[in-house]
Structures are given as structure tokens and as C-alpha cells.
Amino acid sequence: MSAVHQYIHAGPFAMKRGVIHDPTFAYETWGELNAARDNAVLVLTGLSPSAHVASSPADPSTGWWEDMLGPDKPIDTSRYFVVCVNSLGSCFGSTGPASIDPTTGCHYRLSFPVLHVEDIARGGAAVLDHLGIAQLHTVLGASMGGMTALAFALIHPTRTRGLVSISAAARSQPFAIAIRSLQREMIRRDPAWQNGNYPFEQGPLTGMRLARKLGMITYRSAEEWTERFGRERAASAAPAEHPFGLDFEVESYLEAQAAKFAGRFDPNCYLYLSRAMDLFDVADHGGSLEIGFSRVRLERAMVIGVETDFLFPVEQQEQMALELKKQVRDVRFHRLASIQGHDAFLVDMDRFRPVVARYFQ
Amino acid sequence: MSAVHQYIHAGPFAMKRGVIHDPTFAYETWGELNAARDNAVLVLTGLSPSAHVASSPADPSTGWWEDMLGPDKPIDTSRYFVVCVNSLGSCFGSTGPASIDPTTGCHYRLSFPVLHVEDIARGGAAVLDHLGIAQLHTVLGASMGGMTALAFALIHPTRTRGLVSISAAARSQPFAIAIRSLQREMIRRDPAWQNGNYPFEQGPLTGMRLARKLGMITYRSAEEWTERFGRERAASAAPAEHPFGLDFEVESYLEAQAAKFAGRFDPNCYLYLSRAMDLFDVADHGGSLEIGFSRVRLERAMVIGVETDFLFPVEQQEQMALELKKQVRDVRFHRLASIQGHDAFLVDMDRFRPVVARYFQ
Numbered sequence: 001m002s003a004v005h006q007y008i009h010a011g012p013f014a015m016k017r018g019v020i021h022d023p024t025f026a027y028e029t030w031g032e033l034n035a036a037r038d039n040a041v042l043v044l045t046g047l048s049p050s051a052h053v054a055s056s057p058a059d060p061s062t063g064w065w066e067d068m069l070g071p072d073k074p075i076d077t078s079r080y081f082v083v084c085v086n087s088l089g090s091c092f093g094s095t096g097p098a099s100i101d102p103t104t105g106c107h108y109r110l111s112f113p114v115l116h117v118e119d120i121a122r123g124g125a126a127v128l129d130h131l132g133i134a135q136l137h138t139v140l141g142a143s144m145g146g147m148t149a150l151a152f153a154l155i156h157p158t159r160t161r162g163l164v165s166i167s168a169a170a171r172s173q174p175f176a177i178a179i180r181s182l183q184r185e186m187i188r189r190d191p192a193w194q195n196g197n198y199p200f201e202q203g204p205l206t207g208m209r210l211a212r213k214l215g216m217i218t219y220r221s222a223e224e225w226t227e228r229f230g231r232e233r234a235a236s237a238a239p240a241e242h243p244f245g246l247d248f249e250v251e252s253y254l255e256a257q258a259a260k261f262a263g264r265f266d267p268n269c270y271l272y273l274s275r276a277m278d279l280f281d282v283a284d285h286g287g288s289l290e291i292g293f294s295r296v297r298l299e300r301a302m303v304i305g306v307e308t309d310f311l312f313p314v315e316q317q318e319q320m321a322l323e324l325k326k327q328v329r330d331v332r333f334h335r336l337a338s339i340q341g342h343d344a345f346l347v348d349m350d351r352f353r354p355v356v357a358r359y360f361q
Numbered sequence: 362m363s364a365v366h367q368y369i370h371a372g373p374f375a376m377k378r379g380v381i382h383d384p385t386f387a388y389e390t391w392g393e394l395n396a397a398r399d400n401a402v403l404v405l406t407g408l409s410p411s412a413h414v415a416s417s418p419a420d421p422s423t424g425w426w427e428d429m430l431g432p433d434k435p436i437d438t439s440r441y442f443v444v445c446v447n448s449l450g451s452c453f454g455s456t457g458p459a460s461i462d463p464t465t466g467c468h469y470r471l472s473f474p475v476l477h478v479e480d481i482a483r484g485g486a487a488v489l490d491h492l493g494i495a496q497l498h499t500v501l502g503a504s505m506g507g508m509t510a511l512a513f514a515l516i517h518p519t520r521t522r523g524l525v526s527i528s529a530a531a532r533s534q535p536f537a538i539a540i541r542s543l544q545r546e547m548i549r550r551d552p553a554w555q556n557g558n559y560p561f562e563q564g565p566l567t568g569m570r571l572a573r574k575l576g577m578i579t580y581r582s583a584e585e586w587t588e589r590f591g592r593e594r595a596a597s598a599a600p601a602e603h604p605f606g607l608d609f610e611v612e613s614y615l616e617a618q619a620a621k622f623a624g625r626f627d628p629n630c631y632l633y634l635s636r637a638m639d640l641f642d643v644a645d646h647g648g649s650l651e652i653g654f655s656r657v658r659l660e661r662a663m664v665i666g667v668e669t670d671f672l673f674p675v676e677q678q679e680q681m682a683l684e685l686k687k688q689v690r691d692v693r694f695h696r697l698a699s700i701q702g703h704d705a706f707l708v709d710m711d712r713f714r715p716v717v718a719r720y721f722q
Binding site: 173188214 | 577
């Protein structure tokens with residue numbers, strides 16, 4: 001899962017609550033930077049994806065947004081130079097809690113500084129410095145990536161002309177905080193977590209599986225699952241024999257999803273990234289949402305929200321669009337009727353593709 | 362928490378998937394049965410409450426629906442004889458997995474038969490037999506209690522003239538099943554569960570705490586929590602010192618709620634009752650929802666749903682009311698705008714009291 005390129009930022013890297021040294025940023029690129037150096041798009045990711053947005057000659061495997069990025073696709077790589085950076089704090093090539101601290105020779109684990117979305121945005125900016133990109137055409141992100149894109153536009157206001165925020169928010173509501181806090185607690189309460197000092201080959205798999213299941217529950221919508229699963233019984237259901245096995249198809253689905261994820265993502269990295277979403281608040285940039293948003297210097301912005309998303313409710317995204325309109329000439333807000341909830345941007349491509357394509361035309 | 366009365370049903374008691382012997386049913390009563398014996402109301406409860414709906418001379422402590430039941434209250438005990446039975450499978454006086462099986466002398470634990478909502482309804486009917494009540498004025502329940510009330514009306518169609526279902530459903534949607542399945546898994550994955558054989562004084566407290574937190578998250582609504590907690594920081598927050606402590610007030614609230622519940626409810630009983638809700642399906646009574654509902658013989662029914670309830674969505678309850686209308690002359694459906702979600706019937710008394718009062722006038 002390592003990205004195609006690595007940039008090692010030699011020397012100290014200041015985070016909001018600490019300093020790390022010589023961090024690595026894994027990133028991938030698609031397309032070519034033009035002579036004017038004004039066609040760059042930075043893609044920032046949600047909590048769990050790597051920088052592999054889409055296939056490329058360097059890595060032909062299918063990416064997590066394969067339908068969206070490529071030649072003649074909505075983010076058209078025959079026109080744009082696209083960069084995606086694995087988030088600081090993640091575990092797919094960029095430095096995070098599972099990396100070795102060069103000052104101690106030991107893995108960071110819980111000695112990694114408290115992570116903020118702003119730190120992830122600064123990591124993106126460091127890669128742009130390395131690539132010699134002074135200003136972006138657009139910074140784009142979905143979910144945590146949308147928060148990171150917004151943070152980027154706040155702390156580096158002159159470095160991007162455009163912003164695309166998908167299924168994100170200016171800050172997390174207590175409901176979303178409660179869910180993520182519980183996911184983290186499931187991991188921390190797994191005895192195998194060992195206060196963060198688990199052997200990497202044998203971490204808190206049970207906690208990760210439970211956290212992933214709760215994630216999947218909150219990433220979709222009740223409507224979608226009613227259509228998709230109804231009350232279908234699981235193929236493996238044996239209610240009469242085992243008192244608490246799987247009864248319903250929806251339970252088998254969650255089981256399969258959890259098994260896929262649990263061994264693939266470092267638990268401490270998950271904890272750090274999850275909490276970063278809770279801590280993010282545009283109001284921390286000056287004292288209120290209004291003051292925070294007044295710092296952007298964008299020419300264009302697009303905010304996309306999904307009606308069935310209850311983790312990042314569409315009302316919050318409408319509010320973001322309204323605040324941006326006070327500062328930005330060209331703001332588009334799209335309220336999509338997808339039934340796939342928070343995950344719709346990964347699934348409901350028929351609705352998302354044309355909206356994103358229009359922005360980049 | 363034991364109820365004021367106990368009825369021991371001597372001999373076998375047939376459940377849907379097994380037989381138990383000499384079960385005890387704990388119950389409380391308020392008011393007096395009239396000479397015609399036609400003023401009895403049976404209250405069935407949600408997963409966690411006891412039979413102590415309201416205070417009485419026999420037990421003056423505050424009940425879980427104190428505002429709703431009593432002299433001159435919406436369920437007016439100067440007019441009605443009200444009975445509430447602790448659910449079969451629960452742990453507040455009625456027989457359940459934490460009780461001793463008289464045939465073995467050991468606690469049932471996981472040898473208790475798979476519990477169905479219909480079994481709980483039959484337990485209510487057994488208490489009515491004991492009290493000499495042939496027919497109820499109304500069977501009433503909220504949440505799991507609403508499912509149980511519906512099951513009662515299906516399997517004992519001539520034993521009640523009225524039905525009140527609050528925030529319940531004719532069957533669970535996959536979304537609700539997924540949440541409850543995950544709650545059960547949190548308990549089962551706690552090593553202290555020991556496949557159900559935990560010492561009663563030292564059960565899977567961590568799993569119970571996590572399950573209760575997820576419960577609380579799904580019992581309320583995002584809107585309510587935004588109003589109530591916003592992004593208030595927890596009094597005990599110490600983000601700089603502990604990397605994964607409590608940051609936000611909403612996390613402290615959940616912590617307090619979980620601590621209150623975890624030691625108070627038997628984990629195996631929780632597992633059985635939770636799964637009973639998943640398994641309930643009116644369509645099991647004949648092959649389809651339509652055939653199932655055609656079995657009721659009610660004179661009146663009232664269905665109350667709450668717009669912000671995402672565990673038992675109001676659309677499901679509207680559907681229940683529509684099905685009942687095909688059979689029952691007088692059906693009222695109330696769609697309440699409470700922001701307290703599934704728990705509104707316990708909290709938003711200003712909205713619920715008049716609706717229930719009108720039914721019983």
C-alpha cells in the first residue's frame with residue numbers, strides 16, 4: 001500500500017502540539033504540471049485511504065476513487081496535475097504513530113504528538129513545496145479530507161484558488177464525536193492494545209473489528225440497508241444451535257467488512273486520525289466560525305453534501321457554503337439525494353461524477 | 362429493583378423455541394379492577410426498565426414513567442387498573458438467563474431458550490390469567506414494549522380491545538439489527554463474558570459499558586446533542602497530558618450513563634432481550650406483514666412515532682398504522698416532532714402526555 005513517491009522533510013516539522021523530525025510524506029501524482037505551474041490539484045483523503053486515488057503507469061492497481069480521476073474523467077489528468085498525499089499520522093507510507101522516531105530509534109506509538117487536521121494540511125503543503133508548486137488550482141477532499149482541505153485554505157490562504165469539500169464539516173457535532181469516541185474506546189479497551197504498545201503483528205484486532213463495524217454502520221444509511229439487505233437471513237445462520245451467531249445478512253456483511261479492515265490499518269494511527277476529526281474546529285482560527293471563514297482567500301469553492309449522511313449532516317455543509325459565500329465570489333452548493341449516506345462519494349458515482357466534472361471543466 | 366408482586370407459574374411454560382419450568386413473573390399494579398373487570402391496562406416495557414412504572418403506596422420510589430401513570434395522570438389510575446410485567450428474560454424479578462433453572466439447580470445462562478418477543482407477550486398473558494383478567498381495555502408498550510404489545514394482540518387477539526404502540530415497529534430494519542448485533546458483540550468479545558459463564562459479581566463490565574454507550578447514541582438525536590452539548594469541553598479534559606482521555610462534554614455524559622447501567626443489568630439477559638428485538642417480525646405470523654396484521658381483533662389502536670427516531674424510524678410506524686387501519690375501525694397515528702429521538706417518550710413529556718391522555722379519556 002506504499003505510495004509511488006516519498007518525500008523526506010529533512011529537519012524539524014512543527015505540528016500544532018509538538019515537533020517531529022525528518023518525517024516522510026508518501027504521495028502519488030497523475031498528469032503533468034504545466035509551464036505556468038497553475039494546474040495542480042491536491043487531493044486529501046478520509047481517515048482510511050492511502051494516496052492511491054487511481055491507477056497510473058507507476059501503479060496500475062485500482063485506486064479508491066478510480067472512477068473520478070484519470071484521463072477524460074471528472075478530475076481530468078490530461079489537463080490537471082494531481083497530487084494526493086497520505087495523511088500525516090496514517091500508516092500508508094507517511095510518518096505516523098507506527099513509524100520510528102529518528103530521535104529515539106523507537107516507534108512513536110503514543111509519544112507521537114496529538115494530531116490535528118491542520119498538521120495533515122501542513123504535510124500537504126510540505127509536499128507542494130518539494131514539488132515547487134506555489135499555488136494550487138484546487139484543494140479537494142472528502143470526509144476528513146474535506147476538513148483537511150478547509151484547514152489548508154485557512155492556514156495557507158494564498159496557496160489555493162479553489163476548494164472542493166465533500167461530505168465534510170467546519171467542525172464535528174457531538175453526535176459524530178460520540179461515535180468516534182466510542183470507536184476509539186473499543187480499541188483502547190481491547191486488552192491486546194496494551195496502552196498502545198502491542199506487537200505490530202498482533203494488535204487489538206477485536207477492537208479494530210468492532211470499531212470498523214460501527215464505522216460501516218455510520219457510513220451508510222438505514223434506507224440503503226433496508227433496500228439492500230431487508231431481513232435476509234445469513235447463509236451461515238444457525239439460530240437454533242448457537243445462541244449468538246449471525247442471524248441476518250447485514251451481520252455477515254459487517255463481519256466481512258471488519259475482517260478486511262482490521263489487519264490492514266494500524267490501531268494507534270486510527271486513534272490519532274479519528275481524534276483529529278473531533279478536535280477540528282474552524283472557530284479555533286480566530287475565535288468563531290465567522291472569523292475563521294473570513295481568513296480564506298479563494299476564487300471558487302464547491303461544497304457537496306448528501307441528504308442521508310448523518311455523520312456529517314447536510315445542514316452543516318450548507319452552513320459551510322453560506323459562510324464561504326460571505327468571502328468567495330463563486331460558491332456552489334450541491335445537496336445530493338444519494339441513499340448511501342456518508343460513503344456516497346465512493347459509491348454513488350452517477351450522482352457525484354457530473355457535479356465534480358462540471359467544477360473542473 | 363424487584364417488583365411488588367411475584368407470580369410463579371407452576372409447571373411448564375412453553376416458549377417459541379423451548380420450555381422452561383415454574384417461571385416467576387414479577388409485576389406491579391396500580392388502581393383497582395372494576396366490577397365489570399373491563400378497565401385493565403397492561404404496560405409492557407422496553408429492554409432495560411423494571412415493572413416499576415410509577416410510584417405506589419407499596420413502593421413510593423419514583424418510577425421510569427412517573428409523569429404518565431397515576432391518579433389524574435394520562436394513564437389515570439383512579440379509572441384504570443394498570444399492570445406492568447417485568448419481561449421474561451429480564452433480570453428484575455422475572456425469570457431469565459440469570460435465574461436458576463429448577464430442573465438443574467444451576468443458572469440458565471446460555472441454556473435459556475432463544476427468547477422471542479412473543480414469549481414476553483405470553484408472560485404478560487400468564488399474569489393476566491393469574492389476576493383473572495379475561496380481556497384488557499388496552500395493551501400498551503414503547504420500544505421493545507411496543508413490539509411486545511403488538512405480539513400480544515397477534516397471538517391473543519381476543520384478549521385486548523385496544524393497542525397503544527409507541528416508538529416501536531412491526532419488525533426491525535437491518536440498520537437497527539446492525540446496531541444491536543454490534544452491542545451484543547461488544548459484550549461477547551469482552552474476555553470477562555467467558556461464554557456467558559462469568560461470576561455474577563464480576564461480569565463483562567467493559568462490554569456492557571460500551572454497549573450502553575452505543576445504546577445512548579442511538580436513543581437520542583444529533584439535533585438534541587448539538588443543542589445540549591455543542592462542543593463544550595469536558596470538565597476533566599486534559600488533552601495535553603493524556604492522548605486519549607475525554608475531550609468533550611458529550612463523552613463525559615456517555616461515560617456517566619454507561620457507568621450507571623453496567624453493573625445494574627445482567628449481561629446475558631441483555632443479550633437475550635436485544636436479540637429478541639431483531640428476531641421479531643409480524644410477517645412470521647402467517648407469511649407476510651399483511652397476513653400478520655389481519656389477525657388482530659382490536660376496536661381501537663394508537664401508534665405514536667417520533668420524527669428524529671432513527672432506531673425505529675417514524676416511517677415504519679406510519680406503515681404499522683396503515684396496516685392496522687385495514688383491520689381496526691379507530692386507528693390514530695401521531696407523528697411527534699420531538700428532538701429526543703427514540704427516547705422521547707421518556708423525556709419529552711409535554712408532547713407525549715396529552716396524546717396518551719386523549720386516548721385514555
